[in-house]
Amino acid sequence: MTNPLATIGRVFLNALAEIGRLSHFAAIAVMHIFMPPIYWRLALQQMWLIGYNSLPVVGLTALFTGAALAQQIFVGGSRFNAESVVPGVVVIAIVRELGPVLGGLMVAGRVSSAMAAELGTMRVTEQIDALTTLSTDPINYLVVPRLIAAVLTLPLLVLVANTIGVLGGFVIGTERLGLNSGTYLQVTADFLENADIVSSMVKAAVFGFIIALMGSYHGYNSRGGAQGVGKATTNAVVSAFIMILLANLIITVIVFGNQV
Amino acid sequence: MTEQAKITPMIQMDNIHKSFGPKHVLSGFSLTVQKGESVVIIGGSGTGKSVALKSILGILKPEQGSIKVDGTEITTLSNRERKPILAKIGMLFQGAALFDSIPVWQNVAFGLIQGKGMNKVEAREIAIEKLRRVGLTPDVGDLSPAELSGGMQKRVGLARAIASEPEIIFFDEPTTGLDPIMSDVINDLIVECVQDLGATTLSITHDMASARKIADRIAMLYQGKIIWEGDKSQIDASGNDYVDQFIHGRAQGPIEMQLLKP
Ligand SMILES: Nc1ncnc2c1ncn2[C@@H]1O[C@H](COP(=O)(O)OP(=O)(O)OP(=O)(O)O)[C@@H](O)[C@H]1O
Ligand SMILES: [Mg+2]
Numbered sequence: 001m002t003n004p005l006a007t008i009g010r011v012f013l014n015a016l017a018e019i020g021r022l023s024h025f026a027a028i029a030v031m032h033i034f035m036p037p038i039y040w041r042l043a044l045q046q047m048w049l050i051g052y053n054s055l056p057v058v059g060l061t062a063l064f065t066g067a068a069l070a071q072q073i074f075v076g077g078s079r080f081n082a083e084s085v086v087p088g089v090v091v092i093a094i095v096r097e098l099g100p101v102l103g104g105l106m107v108a109g110r111v112s113s114a115m116a117a118e119l120g121t122m123r124v125t126e127q128i129d130a131l132t133t134l135s136t137d138p139i140n141y142l143v144v145p146r147l148i149a150a151v152l153t154l155p156l157l158v159l160v161a162n163t164i165g166v167l168g169g170f171v172i173g174t175e176r177l178g179l180n181s182g183t184y185l186q187v188t189a190d191f192l193e194n195a196d197i198v199s200s201m202v203k204a205a206v207f208g209f210i211i212a213l214m215g216s217y218h219g220y221n222s223r224g225g226a227q228g229v230g231k232a233t234t235n236a237v238v239s240a241f242i243m244i245l246l247a248n249l250i251i252t253v254i255v256f257g258n259q260v
Numbered sequence: 261m262t263e264q265a266k267i268t269p270m271i272q273m274d275n276i277h278k279s280f281g282p283k284h285v286l287s288g289f290s291l292t293v294q295k296g297e298s299v300v301i302i303g304g305s306g307t308g309k310s311v312a313l314k315s316i317l318g319i320l321k322p323e324q325g326s327i328k329v330d331g332t333e334i335t336t337l338s339n340r341e342r343k344p345i346l347a348k349i350g351m352l353f354q355g356a357a358l359f360d361s362i363p364v365w366q367n368v369a370f371g372l373i374q375g376k377g378m379n380k381v382e383a384r385e386i387a388i389e390k391l392r393r394v395g396l397t398p399d400v401g402d403l404s405p406a407e408l409s410g411g412m413q414k415r416v417g418l419a420r421a422i423a424s425e426p427e428i429i430f431f432d433e434p435t436t437g438l439d440p441i442m443s444d445v446i447n448d449l450i451v452e453c454v455q456d457l458g459a460t461t462l463s464i465t466h467d468m469a470s471a472r473k474i475a476d477r478i479a480m481l482y483q484g485k486i487i488w489e490g491d492k493s494q495i496d497a498s499g500n501d502y503v504d505q506f507i508h509g510r511a512q513g514p515i516e517m518q519l520l521k522p
Binding site for chain 2 (some may be wrong): 122125128129132133135
């Protein structure tokens with residue numbers, strides 16, 4: 001306890017062990033996607049829970065962020081008499097970064113925690129063990145539908161977030177900052193490239209995977225009663241947040257790192 | 261039935277070792293259950309009774325030892341290969357473990373629909389029939405498990421365990437947390453259901469009244485091993501101090517409560 005080096009060593013080893021366990025769980029979960037049965041009905045139900053119920057929070061986040069962004073860029077740009085960059089910068093920032101990242105984080109806050117709480121409760125009340133005794137593989141029944149649903153739903157949500165975010169900028173830009181609405185839309189369309197949209201969707205799908213993986217992993221492996229479930233819920237959200245931000249950085253560097 | 265099939269035990273656990281970190285839960289656990297026999301494991305809280313059952317189900321993997329179900333070694337099987345074995349086994353869990361996201365009848369029919377691919381209409385009929393078998397009316401089938409009392413949940417758990425007419429049934433503390441009368445009702449149901457199905461059963465309990473009622477044979481688990489086993493008629497004259505202390509529920513005796521140690 002007193003030796004700080006030993007403590008650091010232990011923390012480091014524990015972190016490595018945790019990464020190992022998580023990778024193992026992820027590998028098993030992905031393998032089971034290709035091992036029938038796939039419970040499509042459960043996947044659809046999850047898509048509804050993840051997608052439809054997240055729409056308000058994701059939409060509002062995008063709206064306010066897009067609007068604030070337009071205001072800031074206008075103020076910043078006016079120092080160089082460059083107010084006209086507003087539509088271009090807003091659309092790039094929203095589609096490439098803020099739409100997927102903020103959308104991913106908002107959904108992670110809602111969904112990873114809910115998944116961890118649900119699966120954690122099923123774990124500590126032995127419902128997961130009960131599945132096994134009823135000839136049903138718990139990974140197939142619980143984890144695979146959540147992974148599939150999140151990977152398919154997040155791109156749709158982010159598409160909505162991007163659209164609303166740009167719209168938020170448009171409203172502030174035209175109503176408050178006096179930009180011409182026709183020009184605004186024209187510049188937005190000119191700046192936006194296919195690669196931006198593709199990278200946005202790829203990010204969204206990856207974030208969806210992270211969200212469902214973290215919720216499932218922490219819930220599935222929780223132990224120790226109600227307290228354990230609470231801990232699993234917190235850990236699911238925190239780790240999903242960090243992994244989303246890290247994955248975003250990696251994808252951004254890979255996709256845009258070589259552009260000058 | 262051939263001579264060979266008669267002598268193959270339904271469950272044969274041999275020298276099982278299972279630890280969690282530094283904690284040895286099972287150390288040299290051996291137990292044999294013959295076809296059609298009802299064996300009850302007794303033993304204190306936290307001695308590893310549930311761990312023993314979960315090892316047979318493959319939910320926990322022992323570090324060492326052999327487990328044969330109907331002659332098939334299961335410790336070396338993959339999850340996929342274990343499936344036909346698990347299809348022979350039904351289990352009533354300690355806390356009933358009903359799925360709270362689906363109504364009661366779907367809980368009972370779960371193994372039939374998901375496991376055996378039966379259509380819902382047929383499975384529902386069987387589920388209602390099994391609910392009736394454990395003394396619950398059909399309208400209970402449409403309730404959510406959260407709306408049931410503990411005793412009703414245990415009954416639904418029992419109905420679910422017997423729904424696919426398994427050859428082997430595990431009962432993990434079927435009467436814990438129930439009043440004495442409801443306990444006796446559950447015990448009677450267990451005895452009846454087992455007779456109906458001709459099933460082999462392995463049960464866990466702390467409740468001696470329950471053990472005496474449902475067991476043919478009783479085995480006592482202490483410190484990771486079976487330290488005594490015998491016909492239930494012999495339990496009062498076991499000549500084993502540990503067994504005597506346990507069945508009379510005395511604080512004084514050779515069994516030290518784990519609480520006192522740390
Ligand atoms: N998955 C697990 N991870 C870590 N430890 C476990 C796990 N399952 C069981 N244990 C430990 O193994 C020991 C035996 O647990 P088990 O559930 O088998 O007890 P039990 O005999 O069924 O007790 P009870 O009668 O109270 O149900 C306990 O000390 C428990 O802490
Ligand atoms: Mg137990």
